[in-house]
Amino acid sequence: MTKPIVTCRGVSKTFGSGELVVHALRDVDLNIMQGDFATLAGPSGSGKTTLLNMIGALDKPSSGEVEIDGQPLSGLNKAELSELRLQKIGFVFQAYNLIPVLSAQENIEFVLQLQGVDAAERRKRALEVLAEVGLEGTGHRRPSALSGGQQQRVAVARALVSKPSIVLADEPTANLDSGTSAELVELMSQLNRDLGITFVIGTHDPSVIERSSRHIELLDGRISSDTRI
Amino acid sequence: MIASLAWRNIWRQPTRTSLSIAGMAFTSLLLVFMLSFQFGSYDTMKSSMLKISDGYGQFQVAGYKDDPEISKAITDPGALIADLESLNAVAASTARSTGFTLLANGERSFAAAIVGIDPGNEPKVTTLSTLVSEGRALTTEDEGVVIIGDGLARNLRLKLGDPVTMLGTGMDGSVAADVLEVVGIFKTGMVEVDRQIAQMPLNRFDDAFLMEGAVNTVAVTGDFYDIVNITPVLREIAARHDLIYLDWGEINPGVKSAIALDMTTGMLMYVTLVVVVVFIILNTLYMSVLERTREFGMLLALGMKPSQIGRLVWAEMIFLSLLGSGIGIVLGVAVTGYVQSVGINFEGMDEVLSQWGLPSRMYPNMTPFRVLMGPGAIVGAISLLGIIPYRRTLGLEPVSAMAS
DSSP states (O other): OOOEEEEEEEEEEEESOGGGOEEEEEEEEEEEETTOEEEEEOSTTSSHHHHHHHHTTSSOOSEEEEEETTEEOTTOOHHHHHHHHHHHEEEEOTTOOOOTTSOHHHHHHHHHHHHTOOHHHHHHHHHHHHHHTTOTTOTTSOGGGSOHHHHHHHHHHHHHHTOOSEEEEESTTTTSOHHHHHHHHHHHHHHHHHHOOEEEEEOOOHHHHHHOSEEEEEETTEEEEEEEO | OHHHHHHHHHTSSHHHHHHHHHHHHHHHHHHHHHHHHHHHHHHHHHHHHHHHHTOSEEEEOTTTTTSOOTTSOBSOHHHHHHHHHTOTTOOEEEEEEEEEEEEEETTEEEEEEEEEEOTTTHHHHOOGGGGEEEEOOOOTTOOSEEEEEHHHHHHHTOOTTOEEEEEEEOTTSSEEEEEEEEEEEEOOSOHHHHHHEEEEEHHHHHHHTTOTTOBSEEEEESOHHHHHHTHHHHHHHHHHTTOEEEOHHHHOHHHHHHHHHHHHHHHHHHHHHHHHHHHHHHHHHHHHHHHTHHHHHHHHHHTOOHHHHHHHHHHHHHHHHHHHHHHHHHHHHHHHHHHHHHOEEOTTOHHHHHHTTOOSEEOOOOOHHHHHHHHHHHHHHHHHHTHHHHHHHHTOOHHHHHHO
């Protein structure tokens, strides 16, 4: 039996105060299991980005508890949350968010450097993961010299290289054309199948949802459906 | 990692970075030159004025400076001079005595200070002998001769070869009188000196004023700052001989006050310059930090700690200030070095400058302190104020930062 990587218990998140309070999440209970390839969908304002932020330890709930690998997030300070993200979570952003002054390989090695991995091991693992995402030979290029699809592959490689417990992707295909988008989804799906990496992807893209093994639908800050496919 | 990333980050906006560096470099260049020139002028002022007739330091009997009676004398100058000669910093020392006299030529008479000098040693300590514009300086073979300032010569209508009658009070209170031949007329440019001073050989002075080997002053010279640095040693020697030691500021408080006043206004200007430049640069750097808030949010998401991002930003500021100031120092040293070799001629200011014993051509004088003080202040201020963006990064939250 697989264990939960992420557990949300009664998670609510409100923004603002008084009459202007916005309930982004309302009493959400959710378990993300090891090996899940889950998509998180819903209309704008449904709370999917907020939920991804909670799962990614980027934000704290107004009430309820989030645990990552059994570690409750409440009580952790900023530095401890950073450390937890560094060790356990990989992120893929809609806008790639690579560091422009570093080459593709350096971007990937950057996370390992933060972890204190030595230079030789960093280089080895970065080259391996570049090969896994199909970017052999492009490690020396700066992000500005890569296409959008290539940049997103580098972002995926950066998310994977630290061997996180879970990879979170927020609209990873939103800036890509359909062909590149399909390639990226296939890549993530393959990494999930072959390496057992857990993915949670916030998306509107039906082609991504089609490839997922679990689909969670949010509406008005609540989980309206949670389907294993 | 932080250093490498910081270095690359500062070159993201090459134009902006280059302009910031140019601003700091120019200011540093200006500070190197101006501080070296200003302190160089002070050096010239101190050495010129003190070198003419005083020396960089003097030994006297307590109370002589305020009430220079001839009887307040050093009775055994030889022992003191022997002690001084054992000090490496003291290049030369000389004994002298001063009598306040009436000098007369026919029916004309004027009050003047007549200084008995050792013609062998005095030129090693002071430069007055080189400022003789007519005739010659005193020599060790001289006896009943005198050299006088050109103002005094004019007032007494004296010319070379003329006899001048000297009337004063000897050490024992008796009348000191002598007739001396004018062998030289000097012109220092300092009105008071040229109108009131005359010099005669110390041996003859000793006889005329019944000094019995005593002198009023022993003056020392050497490298100006070496002499300043051994002031405590010189004071100790003075105390051993039951004397006091006067440093350059005590010998000539007017110069010290003038320098202090000029330095105060100069420093105010430099501080203003540094503050303005630092805040302009800081503003630019802070803007670049604000522009990258989203990126910092991403770095936080990746697992970088807020303090690491803060150090990254701080390192960028330090690199930039070191680079700008470093270039400024190199350029400043080059420009100042050139001017130091040729000097700057202040044409038309000769008379004003000569009142202070200054030549019309002035030179900057570089020392490590003068070169590093201004640029160091820029680097120091920017490094210190780097706390502002550092603290900002500590307060960043990943979600709000990425949403910015």
